[in-house]
Amino acid sequence: MTTRRDFFKQVAIAGSAVAMGSVARSSLAGLPEPVLQQSPDTMPPLTPPNGRPYQPVVTLNGWTLPWRMNGNVKEFHLVAEPVVREMAPGFKAHLWGYNGQSPGPTIEVVEGDHVRIFVTNKLPEHTSVHWHGQRLPNGMDGVTGLTQPGIPPGKTFVYEFTARRPGTFMYHPHADEMTQMAMGMMGFWVTHPRNHHPLIDSVDRDYCFLLNAFDIEPGARTPKIMTMLDFNLWSWNSRVFPGISPLVARQGDKVRLRIGNLTMTNHPIHVHGHEFVVTGTDGGPTPKSTRWPEVTTDIAVGQMRQIEFVADELGDWALHCHKSHHTMNAMGHNVPTLIGVDHTGIAGQIGSLIPDYMTMGERGMADMAEMEMPIPDNTAPMMTGTGPFGSVEMGGMFTVLKVRADQPRNDYKDPGWFKHPESTVAYEYVAELPEAERQSSGGGSLMPRKDKRPVEVQVTKPNKPSHNH
């Protein structure tokens, strides 16, 4: 452990992505040096230094794995290992991943490339890598027990195949999958077209990320691997809002998003302010005749979707999963619904017994986002992220598409909040509200009111309770 800690110190000095030090190099002679990533930030696209040229992708809160050309073979080195992933500022999870992060690095190759991937297993149990969606020899498919023995701890296996068709793919273990996927082992794979492809447009910005989910008790660090459905952290590339980078674009840019789902449920991904078309799946590019405009696309379990649009509307546009429980973090689950329950007085009495006690949710849950609620150390707040108008009241699978007129090309830096032109923001109506006629009338002739009973549900709206007990 000491060696590793010292190594990380050196890494911090040397920069964010570095080759493994000389200690490990001697024992791995003949292999490409594994490159490790220390930062959870979105790294700039990796322009290919050699091999066939292509337009690189940008991995949200991730990076692309550098390679070595060995003759005409592109060689990569993946290291399966325990990692510490910062899922949001102030919240670190103990996961399993590849090369220092979960997910692992994105692998980018070009159609026709001969690819050799060394996989070193530094986990306490065997593993394998399945190359989801690829055409390859059966023995390279990575299914433990079926097409290969598991890679034992401490051993390195080699996968070798030709990237036969262009498209959007992913990789993940096919060994003790329930554990290894629940712990965060997965990565993205993009095979770029070799020549102009009639169904693959070139774009100005090409983003990719994986949908994943974890169940980590507030205050804990390690996911519960037995959870099948009731996850409490819904993440993109093992990050939760407000920890997910914004997607930035220059006005008029053609933007592609490549999204893969490795959770246990479907995610309807919704883009505000723009319409997109689905241009590809993990089966390849979609025929043009099948493309129609959408603002939400459902991504089922084990599926990948490639969507494209022109970012022509200036602003800060929400981009999120449309399942509202997937845009909140741990603490937001298993809270009883208290809307309409009047707690006046009770909180004070309980507060004398439990100093930090506060009532939750009697007017809805928005208060929760505003309050500085005491939460255990190392816990992502339930929903938060502060925008220019206050709390965004979101967590989990949420980020912002930022379209700017002056965003420099190939610049992925966060431009800050959108400055709305005058008179383009929703505003308060300040005059007296007229009484609606139907409030006093007996109803129209088509639907006359049948009786005069008062409405049955009276929602109690108490005054804002004080929470400073």
Ligand SMILES: [Cu+2]
């Ligand atoms: Cu979702």
